[in-house]
Amino acid sequence: MTQAETLKPLKTWSHLAARRRKPSEYEIVSTNLHYSTDNPDAPFELDPNFPMAQWFKRYRNACPLKHGDWDAYRDPDEIVYRTYNMLQDGQETYVYGLFNQFSERGHDALLDRNWATSLARLYTPARYLFHALQMGSAYLAQIAPASTISNCAVYQSADALRWLTHTAYRTRELAKTFDDVGFGREERRIWEQDTVWQGFRKLIEMALVAWDWGECFTAMNLVVRPAIEEAVLRGLSEAGRHNGDTLLGMLCDAQLADAQRHRRWAGALVQMALGEDGNRAVLEGWVAKWQPLADTAIDAYGAALPEAPGLDVRARNAVREFHQSIGL
Amino acid sequence: MALLERAEWYDIARATNWTPTYVTDSELFPDVMSGAQGVSAEKWEVYDEPYKTSYPEYVRVQREKDAGAYSVKAALERSRMFENADPGWLSILKSHYGAIALGEYAAMSAEARMARFGRAPGMRNMATFGMLDENRHAQLQLYFPHEHCPKDRQFDWAHKAYHSNEWGAIAARHAFDDLFLARSATDIAVMLTFAFETGFTNMQFLGLAADAAETGDFTFSSLISSIQTDESRHAQIGGPALQVLITNGRKAEAQKLVDMAIARAWRIFSLLTGPAMDYYTPLEHRKQSFKEFMQEWIVGQFERSLIDLGLDLPWYWDKMIAEFEYQHHAYHLGVWFWRPTVWWNPAAGMTPDCRDWLEEKYPGWNDTFGKCWDVIIDNLLAGKPELTLPETLPIVCNMNQLPICAIPGKGWNVQDYPLDYNGRSYHFNSEIDRWIFQQDPVRYRDHMTVVDRFLAGQIQPANLAGALLYMDLAPGEIGSDAHQYAWVEAYRNTPRNKRIA
Numbered sequence: 129m130t131q132a133e134t135l136k137p138l139k140t141w142s143h144l145a146a147r148r149r150k151p152s153e154y155e156i157v158s159t160n161l162h163y164s165t166d167n168p169d170a171p172f173e174l175d176p177n178f179p180m181a182q183w184f185k186r187y188r189n190a191c192p193l194k195h196g197d198w199d200a201y202r203d204p205d206e207i208v209y210r211t212y213n214m215l216q217d218g219q220e221t222y223v224y225g226l227f228n229q230f231s232e233r234g235h236d237a238l239l240d241r242n243w244a245t246s247l248a249r250l251y252t253p254a255r256y257l258f259h260a261l262q263m264g265s266a267y268l269a270q271i272a273p274a275s276t277i278s279n280c281a282v283y284q285s286a287d288a289l290r291w292l293t294h295t296a297y298r299t300r301e302l303a304k305t306f307d308d309v310g311f312g313r314e315e316r317r318i319w320e321q322d323t324v325w326q327g328f329r330k331l332i333e334m335a336l337v338a339w340d341w342g343e344c345f346t347a348m349n350l351v352v353r354p355a356i357e358e359a360v361l362r363g364l365s366e367a368g369r370h371n372g373d374t375l376l377g378m379l380c381d382a383q384l385a386d387a388q389r390h391r392r393w394a395g396a397l398v399q400m401a402l403g404e405d406g407n408r409a410v411l412e413g414w415v416a417k418w419q420p421l422a423d424t425a426i427d428a429y430g431a432a433l434p435e436a437p438g439l440d441v442r443a444r445n446a447v448r449e450f451h452q453s454i455g456l
Numbered sequence: 457m458a459l460l461e462r463a464e465w466y467d468i469a470r471a472t473n474w475t476p477t478y479v480t481d482s483e484l485f486p487d488v489m490s491g492a493q494g495v496s497a498e499k500w501e502v503y504d505e506p507y508k509t510s511y512p513e514y515v516r517v518q519r520e521k522d523a524g525a526y527s528v529k530a531a532l533e534r535s536r537m538f539e540n541a542d543p544g545w546l547s548i549l550k551s552h553y554g555a556i557a558l559g560e561y562a563a564m565s566a567e568a569r570m571a572r573f574g575r576a577p578g579m580r581n582m583a584t585f586g587m588l589d590e591n592r593h594a595q596l597q598l599y600f601p602h603e604h605c606p607k608d609r610q611f612d613w614a615h616k617a618y619h620s621n622e623w624g625a626i627a628a629r630h631a632f633d634d635l636f637l638a639r640s641a642t643d644i645a646v647m648l649t650f651a652f653e654t655g656f657t658n659m660q661f662l663g664l665a666a667d668a669a670e671t672g673d674f675t676f677s678s679l680i681s682s683i684q685t686d687e688s689r690h691a692q693i694g695g696p697a698l699q700v701l702i703t704n705g706r707k708a709e710a711q712k713l714v715d716m717a718i719a720r721a722w723r724i725f726s727l728l729t730g731p732a733m734d735y736y737t738p739l740e741h742r743k744q745s746f747k748e749f750m751q752e753w754i755v756g757q758f759e760r761s762l763i764d765l766g767l768d769l770p771w772y773w774d775k776m777i778a779e780f781e782y783q784h785h786a787y788h789l790g791v792w793f794w795r796p797t798v799w800w801n802p803a804a805g806m807t808p809d810c811r812d813w814l815e816e817k818y819p820g821w822n823d824t825f826g827k828c829w830d831v832i833i834d835n836l837l838a839g840k841p842e843l844t845l846p847e848t849l850p851i852v853c854n855m856n857q858l859p860i861c862a863i864p865g866k867g868w869n870v871q872d873y874p875l876d877y878n879g880r881s882y883h884f885n886s887e888i889d890r891w892i893f894q895q896d897p898v899r900y901r902d903h904m905t906v907v908d909r910f911l912a913g914q915i916q917p918a919n920l921a922g923a924l925l926y927m928d929l930a931p932g933e934i935g936s937d938a939h940q941y942a943w944v945e946a947y948r949n950t951p952r953n954k955r956i957a
Contacts, residue, residue: 135932157595163618173629213519220512231458259472266571296469
């Protein structure tokens with residue numbers, strides 16, 4: 129570039145201007161926002177090698193999953209902040225409408241006591257699991273190599289807080305009808321000690337310390353989340369309907385709508401990664417590493433669900449079908 | 457209604473700490489990311505956020521806020537604000553968006569760190585909303601300037617600045633990386649949310665919102681007022697974290713984080729907000745001087761919140777207050793003089809009336825900074841604008857990345873505060889900047905200022921043209937006087953002694 133050349137105003141950001149297509153609002157506000165990826169030797173405008181810089185060089189920049197331009201990633205749903213709130217405010221209006229209607233009908237008083245005991249063991253302790261998902265996505269948000277990936281993780285983390293919040297709400301509400309089965313009191317002990325949860329607890333604790341961003345994404349989005357969705361959410365939904373708990377079925381189904389969105393963006397990222405040589409082996413290696421832990425978790429949980437025969441097998445198969453559907 | 461009140465179930469939603477056994481606690485919360493200062497998880501669990509909200513409330517309220525901000529923008533799109541505004545105001549918009557938009561996105565990553573590595577469940581939940589908030593602020597402050605791109609290439613820098621080696625962008629990255637992006641969850645709670653957001657963003661957002669409304673830019677005014685409502689909520693993440701630290705015998709550590717954060721925030725604001733309030737905003741629209749604003753918001757209000765929490769005033773408090781008198785005047789003079797190296801057009805703010813205002817607000821201004829402007833004015837009147845442009849680079853502070861500068865003329869107090877560390881000589885703008893370096897030299901030691909890079913031969917050719925190339929600034933983007941020197945004419949037939957009457 130010579131000094132004589134005077135740059136003219138552009139219709140959009142210079143980094144988007146070379147393309148002919150008019151950028152969407154999503155592209156204007158979501159693309160190329162991480163500046164810490166610009167200099168691979170020094171993630172921050174500080175010493176290149178102090179401990180936090182080393183963390184990002186090791187776990188983000190040196191990831192075995194490689195792509196020349198992660199910033200080219202696009203969320204297939206093109207969610208932006210304001211559309212996220214519109215979408216989820218509508219979804220929450222639906223869910224709290226359910227809570228209201230079912231409460232007015234005296235839903236919980238009609239539940240069988242045995243089923244309530246099952247809920248205290250198999251449903252309300254899930255708030256720990258959902259919170260761990262919230263934490264895991266928050267990690268991906270800060271370690272992902274492109275803002276378009278981080279944004280998906282941000283909204284996914286918020287969705288997990290949504291599930292946690294629903295669970296806390298129902299925990300309290302169930303405790304009003306069944307005050308002697310441990311609702312609101314025993315969840316931590318059950319999460320930490322009951323065999324039914326130990327598979328998932330082991331899986332999520334280990335996935336939370338998968339620091340490499342690619343492995344974090346693979347473990348959490350391709351293995352842990354699908355396993356939870358198929359065994360816990362779908363399992364509870366099904367078992368609920370067979371135990372007169374229509375509300376739980378509808379609630380879990382509403383949460384699964386979030387999960388479908390998560391799978392769309394995760395699938396698009398896998399598709400992008402598979403376009404580069406070498407990434408297939410990396411992704412399949414990670415899936416092979418994490419899937420056995422997930423299978424163990426599914427089996428332990430599924431076997432304990434009343435009125436959900438064969439759920440463990442169906443859940444494991446559904447996770448594998450998801451992998452096949454995204455090319456793995 | 458048969459819905460439960462939030463208070464009935466809120467505590468259950470923040471009872472989410474458990475004892476890990478398949479990995480260790482220190483693996484799950486490594487110190488580099490958590491920074492819990494040795495305070496155990498159980499002791500963090502007393503953390504109680506003063507501002508409580510929940511997921512359904514959040515998405516409803518935020519949807520409504522966005523509907524407000526975007527509809528004001530849509531309604532005023534044909535208002536010709538851009539065409540009618542004073543060029544100084546447009547410069548404020550350009551510098552603000554360039555310095556803030558991607559910084560907000562970095563703050564999103566910092567909130568994400570608290571959401572993952574914070575030791576208190578309430579802190580992790582609040583930080584999840586904080587992460588969403590900062591996502592919003594980055595998106596709003598990209599979407600709003602984007603509409604101006606077809607009119608003015610400098611607006612491209614709303615997105616581009618942080619990706620460049622422009623010196624102001626280097627300074628902003630250094631400050632924000634050190635304040636939050638490259639900090640642990642606990643450090644972030646103290647430095648970003650408590651020190652920076654409680655103390656300083658109030659000033660940038662409320663102060664500029666008032667100036668924007670005065671200037672008639674209602675889109676910007678409503679935008680940043682809306683942003684500030686989020687800030688004032690998630691800024692409250694820091695207070696209870698400080699209480700936990702202080703209660704558990706970590707007051708000295710907490711105090712140090714607060715002291716470093718305030719010092720760093722003060723510098724970046726004296727560069728960004730000081731010139732905007734005292735020079736760029738047209739005289740008739742100024743509500744308060746920058747010094748008055750600092751005294752009200754930092755000395756008056758923030759001082760009280762420090763004391764209320766059981767902290768002390770930073771050791772350098774009086775030194776910093778003394779800098780309110782001059783530091784931003786020095787930065788303004790530097791930015792105007794090195795104007796080809798910024799992505800906006802600095803407004804001199806130098807009409808005779810402006811000078812009277814400056815002398816009134818800052819007694820002695822004419823005898824100090826005014827002397828430098830006298831020379832600039834004489835050169836412009838003599839038809840020698842080339843003498844008002846830079847040929848060399850200044851000495852840059854190894855902490856704040858800004859020129860080492862203070863009071864010129866009568867009352868000269870410019871001084872280098874040097875330090876030798878591991879065989880390298882460092883230079884600082886003040887004792888405060890040097891003190892920050894000394895607290896944790898490992899964070900800073902091998903960083904090179906833009907002048908270090910120049911001297912190391914990384915910037916070629918080694919002249920202003922090479923520097924502009926390195927900063928990714930080309931004609932069409934580089935700054936020039938906002939009013940194309942029109943203000944100088946007021947001095948053409950005015951004797952010098954009347955100039956400073």
